């Protein structure tokens with residue numbers, strides 16, 4: 001019997017239009033996609049090609065205008081706002097370019113903000129340990145480097161043990177050495193926790209460490225590449 005892979009996400013003819021009439025922007029124009037469980041996926045494409053829009057729809061932050069998108073077989077496009085909120089809370093972690101940490105809280109307290117409302121959280125100290133910051137848990141964001149702050153943001157995102165981790169330009173504000181450290185953490189999360197990881201980035205070299213590389217252009221997928229061999233964050237040519 002043929003083994004069918006389990007998919008975290010599938011989309012079919014997914015479209016998104018912002019605005020109406022002459023001001024309408026067609027951000028997604030029919031996206032067909034399958035993302036198998038547990039993969040690390042990199043989305044590349046020029047500015048304005050629709051990458052963040054796709055992430056926002058798959059992450060339950062925005063509604064599609066047409067087509068289908070499913071998460072583990074559940075149709076996201078037919079969920080109410082309340083159901084999308086529950087979906088995000090249970091299954092989705094987000095990491096953004098700017099870390100969005102609360103400046104008046106320590107690293108550990110920033111992570112606790114999430115674990116307090118999560119269904120099946122890790123201990124905040126364990127999440128910080130996983131990103132290599134256990135020794136910095138009592139530090140405030142201003143006492144941490146950019147890369148360390150991003151690792152706190154990753155700890156916060158993974159502490160609720162999400163099924164999927166969305167990262168929009170996670171290394172965009174970091175130098176190459178610090179960026180590598182952040183990518184090592186993302187790879188670790190993917191491999192050790194089995195979390196499906198989607199990374200939107202302009203750093204094209206990141207693609208070499210992905211299982212799957214999706215190239216976007218003008219709201220459509222231009223190319224999908226499956227890597228038979230992956231490089232480590234230390235091997236990629238930044």
Ligand SMILES: Nc1ncnc2c1ncn2[C@@H]1O[C@H](COP(=O)(O)OP(=O)(O)OP(=O)(O)O)[C@@H](O)[C@H]1O
Pocket residue numbers: 018019025026027045046047048049050051052053054
């Ligand atoms: N809220 C919005 N209202 C109107 N247009 C929008 C909105 N969000 C995005 N767009 C437009 O949709 C298109 C796709 O934007 P999107 O942010 O998805 O692209 P992107 O590939 O993520 O770009 P970047 O790499 O610059 O982040 C762009 O033309 C953008 O201007």
